[in-house]
Amino acid sequence: xxxxxxxxxxxxxxxxxxxxxxxxxxxxxxxxxxxxxxxxxxxxxxxxxxxxxxxxxxxxxxxxxxxxxxxxxxxxxxxxxxxxxxxxxxxxxxxxxxxxxxxxxxxxxxxxxxxxxxxxxxxxxxxxxxxxxxxxxxxxxxxxxxxxxxxxxxxxxxxxxxxxxxxxxxxxxxxxxxxxxxxxxxxxxxxxxxxxxxxxxxxxxxxxxxxxxxxxxxxxxxxxxxxxxxxxxxxxxxxxxxxxxxxxxxxxxxxxxxxxxxxxxxxxxxxxxxxxxxxxxxxxxxxxxxxxxxxxxxxxxxxxxxxxxxxxxxxxxxxxxxxxxxxxxxxxxxxxxxxxxxxxxxxxxxxxxxxxxxxxxxxxxxxxxxxxxxxxxxxxxxxxxxxxxxxxxxxxxxxxxxxxxxxxxxxxxxxxxxxxxxxxxxxxxxxxxx
Amino acid sequence: xxxxxxxxxxxxxxxxxxxxxxxxxxxxxxxxxxxxxxxxxxxxxxxxxxxxxxxxxxxxxxxxxxxxxxxxxxxxxxx
Numbered sequence: 001x002x003x004x005x006x007x008x009x010x011x012x013x014x015x016x017x018x019x020x021x022x023x024x025x026x027x028x029x030x031x032x033x034x035x036x037x038x039x040x041x042x043x044x045x046x047x048x049x050x051x052x053x054x055x056x057x058x059x060x061x062x063x064x065x066x067x068x069x070x071x072x073x074x075x076x077x078x079x080x081x082x083x084x085x086x087x088x089x090x091x092x093x094x095x096x097x098x099x100x101x102x103x104x105x106x107x108x109x110x111x112x113x114x115x116x117x118x119x120x121x122x123x124x125x126x127x128x129x130x131x132x133x134x135x136x137x138x139x140x141x142x143x144x145x146x147x148x149x150x151x152x153x154x155x156x157x158x159x160x161x162x163x164x165x166x167x168x169x170x171x172x173x174x175x176x177x178x179x180x181x182x183x184x185x186x187x188x189x190x191x192x193x194x195x196x197x198x199x200x201x202x203x204x205x206x207x208x209x210x211x212x213x214x215x216x217x218x219x220x221x222x223x224x225x226x227x228x229x230x231x232x233x234x235x236x237x238x239x240x241x242x243x244x245x246x247x248x249x250x251x252x253x254x255x256x257x258x259x260x261x262x263x264x265x266x267x268x269x270x271x272x273x274x275x276x277x278x279x280x281x282x283x284x285x286x287x288x289x290x291x292x293x294x295x296x297x298x299x300x301x302x303x304x305x306x307x308x309x310x311x312x313x314x315x316x317x318x319x320x321x322x323x324x325x326x327x328x329x330x331x332x333x334x335x336x337x338x339x340x341x342x343x344x345x346x347x348x349x350x351x352x353x354x355x356x357x358x359x360x361x362x363x364x365x366x367x368x369x370x371x372x373x374x375x376x377x378x379x380x381x382x383x384x385x386x387x388x389x390x391x392x393x394x395x396x397x398x399x400x401x402x403x404x405x406x407x408x409x410x411x412x413x414x415x416x417x418x419x420x421x422x423x424x425x426x427x428x429x430x431x432x433x434x
Numbered sequence: 435x436x437x438x439x440x441x442x443x444x445x446x447x448x449x450x451x452x453x454x455x456x457x458x459x460x461x462x463x464x465x466x467x468x469x470x471x472x473x474x475x476x477x478x479x480x481x482x483x484x485x486x487x488x489x490x491x492x493x494x495x496x497x498x499x500x501x502x503x504x505x506x507x508x509x510x511x512x513x
Contacts, residue, residue, distance in 0.1 A: 235492050237469045273466035275449035311489055314473040359468070
């Protein structure tokens, strides 16, 4: 493997890593958690970790600063790190396994020493969690799904057949097109900054660690939610429905750091759907959903607004516009870039909450190392503020919402009320919340 | 028109093993055309075929298959 520079989206996640660490948290680590029936063989997993590292040396590379930009360099590691743990389950099996999962995600390592991917197996007596923890500059969530696929698939693929979407787009654009797109992005951000963002309940304590709350919906409820999404936002947007419902749920729950509007960044995925490559690199740009509090009060108004905003954004190529801006940012120090990215001119956090919706896993793993997969969920560190991230995914027709929050900043009872309000919103229990 | 649509969809938006064998009546939504991809596709069509496709017609009956798409575009080209 030769030195490989971070693409602009990778670099953006490295800035978030810097910001997360600055908050007092571990770093920009995420996890894809597969819930298995039974315990897979350790030797089989270890063998696959070694084989994978041999086929894809970038999976075991390390970050290094070259000139003013970061790159992946060979580490000499021969295998993906793989660890097994058997937590004491005295206080309840599920709670103890989740606690161990959070220990893994909350374990900090300097960015330059962080493995791009680690595999962990958390065992109880008759079931297990297979955890792929990844360092965000190495891949986005869809890339992590592909890592898992290639890790446990017998195809022995060794190369990434096509140029990655982010690199391909950048190569297609001339200098003036990049300038024009970057200007579009700056104008878009200035427009967002006319309103102060509503932020979740928060205290002044320095952040301590990430906490996790999962809410699962069965197949029937998920079908109901998807039907409401189609009715409210049309064929073009489960993402917007989830974001809108979360804005309304926060409004119903009450936020102590009031602002004029909810502002939510979300990924514009540049990958081709169902493609098995590229695994590595973040292949996303960023879009924003913003809605004034006056709109959030009405489902009709809110969803019509979010839908129109999204269509206008894509018509104006804002889904691509952030890339040249992120490319320019990759020449700045992490500190300076972080300040520009997060703060509106009033030095106030721009994001009301972090959001990601990855849909169904592709390809969907039915079994891993001989054990049936019966569920999955995701975990991600967030910056503080806002101290709250919502990750949504579907697995075998069931929606899972993963609420990631800063333990000592987002109160457990507030989060509980928020998740109940969110469920009421998703299922469109009209009349309960105005 | 069909060839251009097919190339754009399968080179830019959705991966399938053998795009050549994808039939005009096969389900594009099932193949993986998602919300963001649909908006990008509409934008491509408007630029490429000099037509305006109204947002309120973004519905499965116009997007489900390649032949639905072609009919949708032709209807608006005639306006």
